[in-house]
Every structure is written in C-alpha cells, then in structure tokens.
Amino acid sequence: MRQYLIMGLATALCITLFFILDPLNGNNPEKPETKQQETVQTAAKPAEQKTPSERLDTQYKDKIAEFPVRPAQQEKLSELRQERLDNLEGMKPARISIPSIGVDAAIEETGVLDNGEMGVPEDVDQVGWFEPGFKAGAEGNAVLAGHVDSLTGPAVFYELDQLEKGDQFTLTDADGREMVFEVRGTSSYITDEAPVEEIFGRSDQRMVNLITCTGDFNRDIGSHEERLVVSAELISDSAMKEQAPDAPDNLKLTASSLSWHAVRDDAVIGYRVYEEDLESGESEQLATVSLFERKSIPLEADESKRYYVVAVNVDLKESKKAYIPEE
Known part of the structure; x- marks a missing residue:
C-alpha cells in the first residue's frame, strides 16, 4: 500500500514539473506575427526651395504685424516702445502761446490754496499750471489758470472769452517740446457751482482747460462771481512727429x-x-x-x-x- 502511495506522488510531481518547465523550453504554440505598421514621413521641403518668407517663419517665430523678428530683438524693441510711450506721456508746460488773443506767457506750477481753491501766480502776466493734477497732453484734464485783470488793468487772460471753437494755442515745455491744442468749447459757471470733476478730473481725451474769472466783481469777496472755462483737445505733439x-x-x-x-x-x-x-x-x-x-x-x-x-x-x-x- 505504501508502495502505491509513493508511486502516485511521484507521478503527480512529474506532471506538475512538466507544466512548469514546458514554457521555458519555448514549446508554446506560435502566435501569428504582428505586421509592423509602416510610418509614412513627409519629406521636408529643402531649404533652397523655400521662399524667403517661409525660411523666416521657420527661423523667427515672433512677429510684429506681418514682420518676423528675432526673439533676441524683442527686449530691445520693448525698450524702444517704452521710450516712445514715455515721449507720448504728458509734459510740464513752461510757456503758452495763444496768437488769436495775443498771449505769449510763462507758466509756473501752482497748487491748492488754504481755502481749497486753485492757486494762481502773483505775477498777473503769467499763467499757473495745476501741478497736483494732470500733465499737459496726458489723458485727462490738465488745468491752466490766469488772472483776467488787476488793480492796474488787464491781465494775461483778459481776452480769454474771445476764444471760439476751432481756435488753437501752443504749450511748450522746458526742453522745447510743443503741443498744439484746439478749442472744443467754452462755459461759464458760478464759482461755487463749477463742476470740479469735469474740469480737473479724468478723461479719455487729452484735454487742457484754461480758466479765468468772469462776471461781475464782488467787492465783498474780492473776486469775480463766475469762472470761465475754455476746453481744448490735443491735436499735435512734436514728440509724436518724431x-x-x-x-x-x-x-x-x-x-x-x-x-x-x-x-x-x-x-x-x-x-x-x-x-x-x-x-x-x-x-x-x-x-x-x-x-x-x-x-x-x-x-x-x-x-x-x-x-x-x-x-x-x-x-x-x-x-x-x-x-x-x-x-
């Protein structure tokens, strides 16, 4: 009985070894060969057959409008753009010329008085630029103010009320940059009712507002009762011409x-x-x-x-x- 048991175990062991070792002998049924896919490549166009524009599009990926540029040029061009934008920013006006009313005057910087009003030059023949506000030629409303008269007679803006729509005047800075403005309209306001934000505030246009006194002179307050505002828009800038x-x-x-x-x-x-x-x-x-x-x-x-x-x-x-x- 013991002999039969040993023979059975030996037979089972042989069968087990057969299934383990047979794959190692490479006797698996052959699998059908998988046909390799052919890779079709399109021949590149020879460089000598490319047009100049095609060659440039390959070499220079960056473009400005239709013009290819080297990537290394972008930094230099960005610097040039910034310089040009700086030139198009507003300027500190140093002189004003209004030929139609005979004005040719120096401009000085002014600020806000203790009473909250804009300051004006002590010299009645000069014009004040409101320095805390916008520069001349910048997007927004720059403001210039001048006296209409004095104890001795007419002052720098005595004939400002004679300006009409379409009249022009020129502002110049200390470096000789010139801006030409064209009058768009005139308005008069009671001093306490003037629209401050409209005169001094932001705008999408490049505006300059010329201000002086008008109306009756009120001896109790020592000033005229109204303010004249002449609004003008930038039409020419010598920096832009360059x-x-x-x-x-x-x-x-x-x-x-x-x-x-x-x-x-x-x-x-x-x-x-x-x-x-x-x-x-x-x-x-x-x-x-x-x-x-x-x-x-x-x-x-x-x-x-x-x-x-x-x-x-x-x-x-x-x-x-x-x-x-x-x-």
Whole structure:
C-alpha cells in the first residue's frame, strides 16, 4: 500500500514539473506575427526651395504685424516702445502761446490754496499750471489758470472769452517740446457751482482747460462771481512727429527688380512696397520685406504706375514715401 502511495506522488510531481518547465523550453504554440505598421514621413521641403518668407517663419517665430523678428530683438524693441510711450506721456508746460488773443506767457506750477481753491501766480502776466493734477497732453484734464485783470488793468487772460471753437494755442515745455491744442468749447459757471470733476478730473481725451474769472466783481469777496472755462483737445505733439522713421533711399528700378538701401534705425522692422496709379493716384501694396531679407523685390514695371517704398518702425508707423528718382 505504501508502495502505491509513493508511486502516485511521484507521478503527480512529474506532471506538475512538466507544466512548469514546458514554457521555458519555448514549446508554446506560435502566435501569428504582428505586421509592423509602416510610418509614412513627409519629406521636408529643402531649404533652397523655400521662399524667403517661409525660411523666416521657420527661423523667427515672433512677429510684429506681418514682420518676423528675432526673439533676441524683442527686449530691445520693448525698450524702444517704452521710450516712445514715455515721449507720448504728458509734459510740464513752461510757456503758452495763444496768437488769436495775443498771449505769449510763462507758466509756473501752482497748487491748492488754504481755502481749497486753485492757486494762481502773483505775477498777473503769467499763467499757473495745476501741478497736483494732470500733465499737459496726458489723458485727462490738465488745468491752466490766469488772472483776467488787476488793480492796474488787464491781465494775461483778459481776452480769454474771445476764444471760439476751432481756435488753437501752443504749450511748450522746458526742453522745447510743443503741443498744439484746439478749442472744443467754452462755459461759464458760478464759482461755487463749477463742476470740479469735469474740469480737473479724468478723461479719455487729452484735454487742457484754461480758466479765468468772469462776471461781475464782488467787492465783498474780492473776486469775480463766475469762472470761465475754455476746453481744448490735443491735436499735435512734436514728440509724436518724431515717431515716423526715415525713408529708404537709393531706389533703383531695373527691367526685372526694384531695390533700395536699408534705413539705419534700430526701431525699423521692415519695409512695404507700393504701386501708385498715375491716373487715379490710388495706391496698392505689392510686397512686404522684412529686416532680414534682401532689400529688393522682383518687379516688371508698368508704365501706367509708379512705385515707392516706405520703412515701418516698431510702432507700425510708415516713413514718407520714397519714390524712384526721375532720370
């Protein structure tokens, strides 16, 4: 009996070892081969077959409008933009000229008097700029005030009430920057009822309000009973005129191309080429040329057209038109 038991255990052990060792012998049924997927790759376009614009789009990912720029240039261009924005901020006015009423006067800074009113210069021939408020030319309402008269006669703003809508005056700062303002309207207010926020407060426009006394003189308070406010808006800034780049030069037209010389200005980011119809005077843009491309385009000239090139700066302002010199 014991002999049969040992033989049974041995048989069971052999069967168990068979199932354990058989996979190691590589005797598993063969699995069907999996067909490898073929990877289809599109051949890259050779560099020599790419257009200049395609090559630039690959090399320079950053753009300003349609002009590619190197990433390393962005910091420099950002600095230039900031400088230009600083130039477009308001200024501290140093002088005012109003030709239509014969005013040409110095401006001094003034503040708030103890009674809460805006101060005015002691010199009745000078104008005061409210320094705690907005600078001239900034978005908001800058305020300039002057006397209308004095014990000895007329003062600097004696004829301010003669200004009409459309009249202009000029403010100049200590560095010679000039701003031209155009009158938009005039208003008179009883002194205690003047809309202070409207005269001194914020605005989306670049405004200057000229203020002087008007109405009857009240001897009890030692002042006129009303205030005249002339509101004017900025229409020209000499700093803004400097934003346009120089025009390209040395334009040459051959039988098959138009070329020019680059403008030496760090703010220039490219060029635009236009054709102008001689009969109608209408212009149409033909091409955009980046800073990194050759300063030329293929062109078959049309006798009914003339051609010009402009430089474009980081503010997207165009230079004056550069035409092909007449022979």
